[in-house]
Amino acid sequence: MxxxxxxxxxxxxxxxxxxxxxxxxxxxxxxxxxxxxxxxxxxxxxxxxxxxxxxxxxxxxxxxxxxxxxxxxxxxxxxxxxxxxxxxxxxxxxxxxxxxxxxxxxxxxxxxxxxxxxxxxxxxxxxxxxxxxxxxxxxxxxxxxxxxxxxxGDKTGPMDRTGRRFRMLQLDALGYDAAIGDPLYKHTxxxxxxxxxxxxxxxxxxxxxxxxxxxxxxxxxxxxxxxxxxxxxxxxxxxxxxxxxxxxxxxxxxxTGRQALLPRWSFGFAFTTMHHADDVNGQEVIKAFAERCRTEEIAISAIHFGSGYSSRGKRRYVFTWNKSKFPDAKALFARLTELGFPTVANLKPVLIDDHPDYTSIKTAGGFVKDEAGEPVLEQFWDGMGSYLDFTNPETGRWWQSRLTSQVLDVGFTAGWNDNNEYEIGRDGALATGFGTPVTATATRPLHALLMTRATYEATQARDANVRPFTVTRAGPVGLQRYCETWSGDNETSWHTLKWNLRNGLSMALSGQSKVGHDVGGFTGPRPRPELLCRWVEMMALHPRAIMNSWKPDVAPDWSAATVPWLYPDVLPQIREALNLRTTFLPLMYSLAYQAHQDGSPIIRPLFYEFPDDPRAYEEHDSMMLGPDVLFSPVVEEGARTKTTYLPKGPAGWIEFHTGVLHPAGSEVSVGAELGKPPIFIRVGAALALASATPFVKPHDAPARLLYLATAGESGTGEGRHFEDDGLSWGLRNGQFLDLRVALSWTGRIVSARLSRAGGQWPIPTAGDWRVVTPGNSGGVDLKIDG
Missing domain, CATH: 2.60.40.1760 (glycosyl hydrolase (family 31))
Structure with missing residues (x-):
């Protein structure tokens, strides 16, 4: 050295x-x-x-x-x-x-x-x-x-990284240890x-x-x-x-680029599993699942398809359809649209060596190549295949053309960029580099970024008036400009539940605000009833919440999947947790707009909001949703109470489910029955929440519940709320409402003044709002400016 x-x-x-x-x-x-x-x-x-x-x-x-x-x-x-x-x-x-x-x-x-x-x-x-x-x-x-x-970014263990050694290297880290596993999927x-x-x-x-x-x-x-x-x-x-x-x-x-403001439906609870699309009767299995979601009154917003729609055996052929499993895809999408479900297609950046387009892509120089100019072959999904070179403009154009004709035109709403860690091990492998060749092993994250960008832009080109959605598992800093992401193929365990909470907060502190984890755990054993319910609860207040599983040892067919109604005994509590997500979704969406505007993360560790409180830096199984909501999910088996630290600073904290006031700077133990994870609201907060919890398109529930957190003889507070149509680019020309709430109270009289901070949409009238003032039984003086 x-x-x-x-x-x-x-x-x-x-x-x-x-x-x-x-x-x-x-x-x-x-x-x-x-x-x-x-x-x-x-x-x-x-x-x-x-x-x-x-x-x-x-x-x-x-x-x-x-x-x-x-x-x-x-x-x-x-x-x-x-x-x-x-x-x-x-x-x-x-x-x-x-x-x-x-x-x-x-x-x-x-x-x-x-x-x-x-x-x-x-x-x-x-x-x-x-x-x-x-x-x-x-x-x-x-x-x-x-x-x-x-x-x-995407790293395991405590929030304070001191004392650890980490490797920046994208890997397909199936079943990683959520406390010590490294490296993972992203490059930050x-x-x-x-x-x-x-x-x-x-x-x-x-x-x-x-x-x-x-x-x-x-x-x-x-x-x-x-x-x-x-x-x-x-x-x-x-x-x-x-x-x-x-x-x-x-x-x-x-x-590095602000978080994209993705469609509001992407903030709702969603579902996917490899088992459904992999099944020999994939079309019927997915249709039956969607219909049962409605029968069971599951508050679900979208369905993501695993890559089985393109599989022959265990080999995956991106941008093709298995007509045996999906004999009439357009009919399936018509039914899913009728039921109100956007759909997302799993996509992979490797062409297996007998893919129908392999020869034409090879001729066009569209693969990562060895020093002799031949496509590098790597092991991929029970076969040998070659990674697409997204630094070749021809490859990007091919990808977008096939995505449009074989995915979007068939009926999918969006694409999901998966298995894109680019585990290229060949020494001397090269990418085109837009005319200046670059070492492929030193630019692996770039291909994941460009793959995601290609998917995003193709989706946008298909309908210029609608904000596109996409998601990626891998990629470097900058991926947030196009998509959401998650912590990859986690393992089903209480251990993972606890430590994934910190993984998501770390990504949020690293510019990737639209994050989450596979609900129920992707790999490993089937979750038991209590663990499944606690998973749904924890993800209720995360920006991304998708139930996803691959359990080949559980059963040989679609029945191996983790589904919301897996255990009837806890289904009412799971519904309750999903309704909790619907209630807070308007706040989450407002925070997403703020993240898009100025980079503030949607979810945050306690010390982000309370840097002067030494105890906020300790290890807590808690997080902040924005500046006002402290969420403390249960991550220990058998627990029916939760001990939580409430940071110093506010005048107090109000327990959301009970209305009980707790002092700031104290450790409290509260009830935490299944379906009711502890949530505390900062005194002085003014929150616009959903006023109903429909199970069809829950993401569109109107935000007309005004929650005013008051305590003590007097005080002041504030809040912000954003709303638009949740889908279009109308916000670019003022078709939205950015609402400011000024809160004050003296004795039993609470005053709230609503005024416009931006946008052209009218402010809802006083009669549109249902006002809740926990801990204060007096009247509310609600004033609407303009």
Missing amino acids: QIFQSIGAIASRAHGFDASLERGWRLRVRVMSNELLRIVVEPDKGLPLDRTWMIAPEGDTPWEGRNRDDAAGFSPPHAALEKSGEAHILTAGQFRLTLMGAPLRIAIEQRVGDEWRPWISDRDTGGFALTDRGERIRHFQKRPFEDRHFGL PYMAVQSGGVVGGLFYDSLAPMTFDLGCERSNYHGIYRYVEIEEKGLDLWLIAGPDLASVTRRFAML
């Missing part, structure tokens, strides 16, 4: 500086805005990939990527560079950077109010080093014991570091495999440190100012 030591000539540049290093390497520092600082360490020929698909300050990137040095969308401030002894100091915006040599290292301070506070600094024995004969680079930093580390080389009371973000803009060591490794010669290793020549690091976690999270989301 060679640690960079000396600094050569330093040249001041517009909004930054360049410095020469040994072996022809150089350091480039650029101030991109008051809150963004970019540090590049690169060889003489530049970074291996001169483009980025993850940085998108203007909302998206070109298909072929964005030049890394493109300043469009940024507003660099004035930067002052001065020399102080042997150090060079750059001051700009909220950052002060100190550069030192012998060895090369950097220290960063953040401006907090009128003072500079230390944030992060490189290891005294050297901050940057080359390994593997210069083919990899490591970045070393000091790691004070008090530091906390959050983020890294971003973390927020809290040090010395200051929070900031570090984003390593590389698609290559990486390692984040946040406290595993120690060496007597280097003190306590952390490091990031990137498996390519060079480093492109973005620093994001805080000084708090909420600011960093929003800024990271705006830097």
Whole structure:
């Protein structure tokens, strides 16, 4: 390992500086805005990939990527560079950077109010080093014991990542351990570091495999440190100012592209299973399931098909139909539409070697290739196949054409991008790279991103007036611009239920706000009644809630699937949990609009909202839905009560199911019978919730229940509510309502004033609202501005 030591000539540049290093390497520092600082360490020929698909300050990137040095969308401030002894100091915006040599290292301070506070600094024995004969680079930093580390996206274990080592490498991690398993499905080389009371973000803009060591490794010669290793020549690091976690999270989301506002039906409960579409009578099985959902009064919004509609035996042939299992697909879709179900088709990015389009795609150069130019063959679904190369524009056009003709035109509403981890192991494998070949193993996440984008844009092209929906299992930072995602093929267990909660919160802190987990567990044993009910309860307040299973050891046919009515004894409680989701869905959708606007996550750990409460950082089986709703699902077998910590800050917390007021900063034990997971509302919250819980199209239930959380002799509060038609792009021309609620109370009199914050839709009249004021039996003075 060679640690960079000396600094050569330093040249001041517009909004930054360049410095020469040994072996022809150089350091480039650029101030991109008051809150963004970019540090590049690169060889003489530049970074291996001169483009980025993850940085998108203007909302998206070109298909072929964005030049890394493109300043469009940024507003660099004035930067002052001065020399102080042997150090060079750059001051700009909220950052002060100190550069030192012998060895090369950097220290960063953040401006907090009128003072500079230390944030992060490189290891005294050297901050940057080359390994593997210069083919990899490591970045070393000091790691004070008090530091906390959050983020890294789709990762397992506690929210604070300190003490763990993580690998950034997309894998099809079937049945992973939700507490310690690694790596998983997505590529998110971003973390927020809290040090010395200051929070900031570090984003390593590389698609290559990486390692984040946040406290595993120690060496007597280097003190306590952390490091990031990137498996390519060079480093492109973005620093994001805080000084708090909420600011960093929003800024990271705006830097990499805001969460897409997906159709409202995608926020409802949905269902899928491999067993239904895989069945020899797939069409009849799916039709019977949809009809039984209505008979059983299950509040379900959509049905997703597994890939069995395209299978022959165990082999999957994307964009084909098995006419034996689905003899009349159009009739099936007509019936599902009649029942009110949007439908989503599972899609795979590999063509098995006897796929009917394999030869034509090979001729067009549409596969990832070996050094001889031949398609790389990899094991895939009980056969050998080749991964589609989405950096070849012809491949993208073929994908969109087939998606339209074989999926959307047949009757599906949308596509689901699955098994797209691109586990390419062939050394020397290449992708077209839009005319500049790139190493396939170093750009695996890119194909998942472009596959998802191709699906999104094809869906949009089919109906320009409707907001498209899609979902992906894999991909890098930026996938949120097009889709929702989830934690992949989880295992059915109480252990997974507990730890998946944190996995979703980690993705939410990493820019991917529309997230969830497979309800009931995907693989492993069939869930027992209590566990199935608790799974439905936990996902009731998650942005994505889809029951999904693959249990081949349970039964040989469709009966192996986990379904809502699997256990009649708990079906009433499952219905109750689904109705709870319907009740809170308007709030969830309003928070999704906020995420789309400014990057605020829909779900959040307690410390996101209450950073000054030390106990909020402890391990809690709880989360926040927006700023006002604390959700504490039961994750232990046999429990009928739940002990929950309620953070300091509010005037109190109101238990949603009982109306009981609990003091802030206290630990409480409350009832948690099946179907009623504990929920607490912050005093001062004004929530617009669903005023009914229909089981047909529950996502369209009107939000006309005004829940006003009041307590004590007097107080004030506020709330926001967004609504539109839930489907179209009418919100672009004002066809929506952004409603502001101002709340105050004195004694037994509660006053609420509703006013327009945006949009052209009229505010519902006072008579349209049902008002609930738990803990206050007095009158409500409801005023409507305008």
